Amino acid sequence: MLTVEGLRSRYGRIEVLHGLDLEVRSGEIVTVVGANGAGKTTLLRCLSGTQPASEGSIVFRGENLARVPAHRRLARGLAQSPEGRQIFTNLSVEENLRLGAFLYSDERVDRDMADAFAMFPILKEKRNLAAGGLSGGQQQMLAIARALMGRPHCLLLDEPSMGLAPLLVAQIFEVVQSLRARDVTVLLVEQNAFGALKIADRGYVMETGQITMTGPAAELIADPRIREAYLGV
Amino acid sequence: MDALLQFVFSGLTVGAVYALVALGFTIIYNASDVVNFAQGEFVMLGGMITVFTFEAGLPLPLAALAAILLTAALGVALNKLAIEPARGAPVVSLIIITIGASILIRGASQLIFDKQLHRFPAFSGDDPIRVLGATILPQSLWVIVGAVAVFVALWLFFTRTLTGRAVLATANNRTAAQLVGINTAWVMTLSFGLSAAIGALAGVLVTPITLVSYDVGVALALKGFAAAMLGGMGNPKGALVGGLLLGLLEAMTAGYLSSQYKDAVAFLVILGVLFVMPQGIFGHKSTERV
Numbered sequence: 001m002l003t004v005e006g007l008r009s010r011y012g013r014i015e016v017l018h019g020l021d022l023e024v025r026s027g028e029i030v031t032v033v034g035a036n037g038a039g040k041t042t043l044l045r046c047l048s049g050t051q052p053a054s055e056g057s058i059v060f061r062g063e064n065l066a067r068v069p070a071h072r073r074l075a076r077g078l079a080q081s082p083e084g085r086q087i088f089t090n091l092s093v094e095e096n097l098r099l100g101a102f103l104y105s106d107e108r109v110d111r112d113m114a115d116a117f118a119m120f121p122i123l124k125e126k127r128n129l130a131a132g133g134l135s136g137g138q139q140q141m142l143a144i145a146r147a148l149m150g151r152p153h154c155l156l157l158d159e160p161s162m163g164l165a166p167l168l169v170a171q172i173f174e175v176v177q178s179l180r181a182r183d184v185t186v187l188l189v190e191q192n193a194f195g196a197l198k199i200a201d202r203g204y205v206m207e208t209g210q211i212t213m214t215g216p217a218a219e220l221i222a223d224p225r226i227r228e229a230y231l232g233v
Numbered sequence: 234m235d236a237l238l239q240f241v242f243s244g245l246t247v248g249a250v251y252a253l254v255a256l257g258f259t260i261i262y263n264a265s266d267v268v269n270f271a272q273g274e275f276v277m278l279g280g281m282i283t284v285f286t287f288e289a290g291l292p293l294p295l296a297a298l299a300a301i302l303l304t305a306a307l308g309v310a311l312n313k314l315a316i317e318p319a320r321g322a323p324v325v326s327l328i329i330i331t332i333g334a335s336i337l338i339r340g341a342s343q344l345i346f347d348k349q350l351h352r353f354p355a356f357s358g359d360d361p362i363r364v365l366g367a368t369i370l371p372q373s374l375w376v377i378v379g380a381v382a383v384f385v386a387l388w389l390f391f392t393r394t395l396t397g398r399a400v401l402a403t404a405n406n407r408t409a410a411q412l413v414g415i416n417t418a419w420v421m422t423l424s425f426g427l428s429a430a431i432g433a434l435a436g437v438l439v440t441p442i443t444l445v446s447y448d449v450g451v452a453l454a455l456k457g458f459a460a461a462m463l464g465g466m467g468n469p470k471g472a473l474v475g476g477l478l479l480g481l482l483e484a485m486t487a488g489y490l491s492s493q494y495k496d497a498v499a500f501l502v503i504l505g506v507l508f509v510m511p512q513g514i515f516g517h518k519s520t521e522r523v
Contacts, residue, residue: 079412086409
């Protein structure tokens with residue numbers, strides 16, 4: 001579904017991604033784990049187009065998206081729930097969700113909205129409140145729900161567990177897992193390596209802008225190097 | 234009492250123009266957080282282009298339409314040529330660019346047109362209408378109705394249409410707007426075009442009353458800005474109320490104090506708003522959770 005080859009990206013003169021290869025197959029949950037500053041967020045920003053790729057290809061469903069502007073990528077089926085949640089704080093919860101389906105104006109929008117409310121009942125309760133007033137966990141739910149409103153084939157999730165209480169983290173990961181049933185492929189970037197690897201099919205380990213290890217999630221969890229470096233065991 | 238009503242009429246007329254200028258500010262501010270100080274020049278161009286195309290032989294409605302469309306095109310050009318290339322620059326830099334643009338437009342108008350005062354005939358004649366002992370020009374009614382109509386249209390646009398909400402979303406969070414598929418560059422183009430068209434409409438409506446020359450834009454921009462601040466920057470309702478209120482304040486000052494102090498009112502309003510309630514009448518304090 002998604003094949004990244006030789007991806008490089010830079011902020012000014014400083015290159016932060018040094019030729020990255022990565023693959024996500026249809027129906028998978030794939031996770032990229034790594035320490036703070038490894039370039040995980042930059043990777044996702046390149047995939048969604050909010051950060052330019054200086055070299056390499058991003059082939060998604062048979063088309064190279066590397067030069068496609070960010071606002072056209074959702075129509076191709078690639079959605080991102082960005083780091084720091086990035087919701088529309090001045091708009092209501094419902095308006096946020098409606099804008100998630102900005103590309104559509106058919107009757108499915110209402111169905112999808114009802115779906116989102118079924119998935120996160122708390123959002124339904126707060127549908128008319130300004131999104132900026134939600135708690136961190138609720139904002140994260142809104143960000144995921146909004147991304148799903150765009151009917152993606154593949155969802156890029158950036159640090160959904162960041163800053164959340166353990167109970168909420170478990171809930172968010174449960175939601176991510178439930179996306180399998182909806183035929184949404186997931187690329188999950190996480191610092192919480194243990195939680196991410198537990199729900200993922202495969203994983204990549206990223207260090208200073210490069211992929212240093214890859215394999216089935218179960219193998220990575222068992223790998224002593226990973227356990228020492230990222231799982232704190 | 235008659236005098237009071239007369240001041241109210243003149244205040245509402247001027248206030249409606251300020252409201253239109255303030256509405257123009259609102260649109261661009263909503264899309265980009267930029268206060269476009271070239272807004273007053275759009276008003277001037279609306280009047281000037283109508284004058285010259287009318288004198289060249291075009292019927293008045295067509296001349297007015299041409300002025301609005303040409304000014305809208307210039308607004309789009311301003312965005313494409315000056316604002317878009319500076320994308321990513323701090324808002325203050327963008328505001329300074331608009332000040333530069335306003336100086337450029339003023340200078341160019343002085344060369345292309347001239348330095349004289351101009352007017353064209355009022356739409357429904359110049360016979361004042363008598364109301365309760367005071368009089369109002371039919372053109373004043375055009376101005377007031379025009380401002381209210383534009384306000385209602387914008388209010389519906391921002392609250393009822395998806396495109397309107399896309400504009401608000403772009404202002405609120407550009408990255409997130411792109412991620413939901415909004416073409417943010419297009420939103421900016423739309424905002425500048427729309428805002429310039431509204432400015433030009435104000436110029437078309439008011440020229441028969443106040444006359445127009447190449448340099449009327451500066452004062453209008455400042456007063457429209459004061460009106461927008463008073464009502465709450467970014468809020469169409471605030472722009473309308475702020476504009477009318479400022480117009481009334483000016484008319485009362487001119488009537489009861491001295492017309493020499495009239496222009497000071499706008500500045501006192503800006504100062505007062507900044508000291509007492511920086512969010513304006515309808516602006517809400519922005520709160521953000523981190």
